[in-house]
Amino acid sequence: MIEMGENILIYLPAVPLGTALLAFAIRSRRMVETVHFLGISILALLSLLLVKSVLDGQSLFALDGMLFADELTAILILLIGVIGFLNGFYSIGYMRHELTHGEVNEKGVCFYYGFYHIFLFTMVISAISNNIAIMWVAVEATTLGSAFLVGFYKHKTSAEGAWKYVLICSVGLAFALYGTILTYSNAFSSVQDAHRAMLWTELVRMGQDLDPQLMKLAFVFVLIGFGTKAGLFPMHTWLPDAHSEAPSPASALLSGVLLKCALFAIVRYYAIALQVVGKEFPNSLLLIFGLLTVGVAAFFILMQNDIKRKLAYSSVEHVGIIATGLGIGGALGIFASLLHTINHSITKSLLFCTTGNIMMKYGTRDANKIRGMLKVMPFTALMFMAGIIAVAGSPPFNIFVSEFTTLTAGLKSGHFWAMILFLLFLVIAFVALVLLISETVFGPPSEDLPRGDANWLTLLPFGILFVFMVWLGLYLPDPLNQLLQGAVSVVLGDK
Template structure:
């Protein structure tokens, strides 16, 4: 394995950090507000370009490291770096029109306008640090920092409900992630006892390479703490209580980031420890835990999703359900199960970001999230209606959208691994969520609009990022780009501990399942 020492991780991290600090330094005012927006666009563009270039370098030349291997970007990390870059860029662009509307209507003051963009970029920095950290303590610190960075965004409106949601988010996640710290300390202690160089136990790469030397009981206990701690941040049932309030009260582009990216960053940390635990104790113990929590997340969230009348709370419970599906894929194991889980993480991010941005358009047009009053979006704002319907159909699992492909792969992995009844039960539970999305499409999108509502779509600048997200949803559903498939295969190999293994991932190309062989190496 060739490891490249590169400046790319520094560019990736310092781009949004410097952008955030520069935005905070700009004085408040009408003119400076435009400066803030320019700095914001430059910052998110740097993140996007650096993320895509880093992914390409990782694919072509192997893992990229920096800062004495405290930063490490392998194919697994590259997938999540790409998610932060792409979704962060598109939701950042969407923010421009959305936040201007809020300022114009008195929802946000000019001072909060600046704070929004400053914390938005700081949030990107903390998420990127979490998925590039090779130092397990730094990994924990970064996940904790995402709470502080995003809590201000959740409570940015300063209303009672948003402040309550922000405090609930901070308290639950801080307590939850404390369990992640226990798991981190146990893992370091376990490694330092058996490694020739005890200090090497701070690095994930060293731990996973020497995982068979670890004490199995301590490894199991550490994984339980990690699953509870970082699972709180990932929105896994029953540690998900913060999620519906935070997602519903945050500005819509922030909701898209929380659901589309933040949950996946916490999940990424769990996957890192999952890879260690598989090598240390075998796959049965961690996979059983993931299957139990995954099935519970799908089952409970499906019914909670169905009964919600608040659009954004409905979408929040949908995120819990999809996190459950990702856990099922990981729990089924094998190249197909793990590859399907990783692909579903990507697919859900794009589709959920699209729908949360669509919910922002609904708020702009109707001034409400209540599905009992939001009717006929297709007639009120046709472009927004089409995009909203595409996102809803995608998350419901209809072809030719991307979520159908990864759900099909997850269930194929379940049947192939022998978990037939569990797979059938999970598939039946998904029909409940289909009913919920039919409610959104038939009522909110296709229903009869209120007579008093002003017709006309939102601006092109707001629609353009949503069009890009819809394009990604379609492309990943019809013909997944081969470089992405290669990254997924190699990432699955990293999780399984396979060196130079050829993995076969089925992809859907124009409606036909075709094998895609990819080279997996750690």
């Protein structure tokens, strides 16, 4: 059993890395699509096997403890595997359209798939790293891997978005490096063992042996550093440019999974901080940053005309909701935060991919120029409308459940005024998003637009994501509930 766990942890990063190398070497569209599909399928299967192993109670370690998986890891790996597969499947139909219309050549298609799997590889490493230095390197590497996707179209705005993304995130992650070094030096002074002082599993066990003041300083650096990559206010400024300029399936992966990799790095340090300094200091910081992020993003959503920028600011808002749940703390607050992580990944993947279909049909991201979607592309319009209603926090969809749970946790823990403010910001974002439906889905379409949805390769993932949204809005499956409860115990130090 232990050997099987070790193999999964090694195969998980090996599959996307091997797929990427093959994609870069291939020059045939058909062949690279086959390799790409096999790569995302195997990664999705491995992610499910890892989740099963964790739920079965196995201890998953590999490479002398450098790689590790618990319930918290399993949630992120599940998102990488499943969302990576669905966005990857959508990419096949999307890139075929781009190739047909001259936006990219066959070499460009191969490069896209290569960087797509490099991106998956770096995110997998960040998820399964037990060594805090390797985790920092992996999160930094996600920037380099995804920057090529942001600048894929080689337009002036794409290049600007990519450079802004690289510069701001690299500067931000320098703060995370300081936090990593401080945590390591704090642990090394206690255990006098360089290897153990780097392992997250050991750091959590040390608890009271670490210096509280040094840990507070380290947590501040980590929150600023990884918070930049996650899109917390005021370090979020790269996010709307990067998400709006990348190809739509890459935007879906950036929003649905990448932001969560940075957030989970914060959660790892949050778990250490709870053991060393208690809950008041980290919870207060997360609650302040979370509420500020939700509030600022809500007003920006209202002001945007570019659909992808509007969705990008919506991602900032939901990162703030996740941080707010962590800041509320306690078992219910952390549970709500982790559940919202899953729900947002599903919903925002659907929205960015439907936006890809809209751009293929209308040739623009400007909401003022998109009218009558329901008549022009009915299935995409219905999925887009469902995604907007879901991300706005309406029942019976999944995000309503996690937002309501966050609000309940806040009220139960006595954060009455903070939750009033939180609810006000959610209402502003709700209004902004519902207005988008009335502007784009309904009304008379342009007469010269051809009617009909895109090919089935781009539509099938919509249906699957929609089922997930409704399913998790009405019922939380027992295995997923068990995974979330286990992750809560990991964060609180009960396991």
